Amino acid sequence: MPQHPTRIPHLPPSLHYLPSFITPSEESTLLTTITSQPIPKWTILSHRRLQSHPSTLSKSNTLITAPLPAWLECLVPRIEGAVDDGDGGVEVNLNDLGEDGRVEGTDKGKGIWEKTKHMRPNHVLINEYKPGEGIMPHEDGPAYEPVVATVSLGGAVVLEVRRKRVDGEEEKEEEGEEGEGRDGGKEKPVARILLEPRSLFITTRTMYTNFLHSISPIEVDEDLGPETIANWELLGDREMYKDGRNVRVTRTSLTYRDVTRVVKVGGLLGGRR
Ligand SMILES: O=C(O)CCC(=O)C(=O)O
Ligand SMILES: [Fe+2]
Numbered sequence: 705m706p707q708h709p710t711r712i713p714h715l716p717p718s719l720h721y722l723p724s725f726i727t728p729s730e731e732s733t734l735l736t737t738i739t740s741q742p743i744p745k746w747t748i749l750s751h752r753r754l755q756s757h758p759s760t761l762s763k764s765n766t767l768i769t770a771p772l773p774a775w776l777e778c779l780v781p782r783i784e785g786a787v788d789d790g791d792g793g794v795e796v797n798l799n800d801l802g803e804d805g806r807v808e809g810t811d812k813g814k815g816i817w818e819k820t821k822h823m824r825p826n827h828v829l830i831n832e833y834k835p836g837e838g839i840m841p842h843e844d845g846p847a848y849e850p851v852v853a854t855v856s857l858g859g860a861v862v863l864e865v866r867r868k869r870v871d872g873e874e875e876k877e878e879e880g881e882e883g884e885g886r887d888g889g890k891e892k893p894v895a896r897i898l899l900e901p902r903s904l905f906i907t908t909r910t911m912y913t914n915f916l917h918s919i920s921p922i923e924v925d926e927d928l929g930p931e932t933i934a935n936w937e938l939l940g941d942r943e944m945y946k947d948g949r950n951v952r953v954t955r956t957s958l959t960y961r962d963v964t965r966v967v968k969v970g971g972l973l974g975g976r977r
Pocket of ligand 2 (some may be wrong): 842
């Protein structure tokens with residue numbers, strides 16, 4: 705048994721993938737709960753809709769502290785124990801990777817949020833994508849501690865990862881590449897990760913801070929295989945994608961995060977912290 709069976713090969717060890725993290729019956733209970741939330745809980749965006757629990761962040765990216773609803777909280781201990789993120793706070797650079805993409809850390813972490821500010825997730829964003837919908841290349845940024853755990857429900861999708869360009873690099877590379885924006889949308893992804901329904905995907909540290917992630921707004925993910933999908937060997941059901949295609953159905957993702965800035969009720973109304 706490999707030491708870190710959930711690590712995605714050839715990428716920094718700050719990415720983990722675990723299929724069948726929840727059961728089909730847990731998945732359907734979660735979906736029922738999500739779809740039965742009151743309509744105002746949804747924020748409608750042009751290419752997806754989303755819920756924020758326990759609440760939406762303020763304009764200054766501050767969260768009013770409140771417990772997560774029990775139906776989201778119940779997965780937290782399981783997420784914490786799901787992967788052995790044996791690198792603690794060690795930062796890893798893509799250039800430092802060995803042939804197999806692995807760098808062993810020195811201090812052993814227990815849970816993935818062990819080194820974040822609140823040492824646990826305090827916020828969950830729920831995104832719902834219909835076939836043909838997606839999310840443009842972006843980084844989740846400093847509002848959150850650099851650890852995100854994603855549970856996928858309903859359908860599979862390919863998540864693309866691109867290297868974030870530093871400003872100088874950006875200018876140079878943009879010459880002659882018309883229309884390429886700050887988000888690096890036309891740059892080739894460094895990795896494509898297939899997120900199966902019921903899977904857990906964890907992004908931490910370097911992968912959080914130095915890369916952009918996106919989901920193409922398409923109806924079918926194509927060209928899926930061992931050479932093109934970074935977590936192919938970790939998939940729960942490779943047979944399902946053996947024709948190289950994933951026909952999208954509605955996918956809902958739960959992203960567990962630790963919001964850096966929190967205040968108690970009333971704190972945004974002049975209280976100090
Ligand atoms: O749906 C996903 O897996 C990604 C969602 C995402 O990137 C975000 O909400 O920031
Ligand atoms: Fe994101």
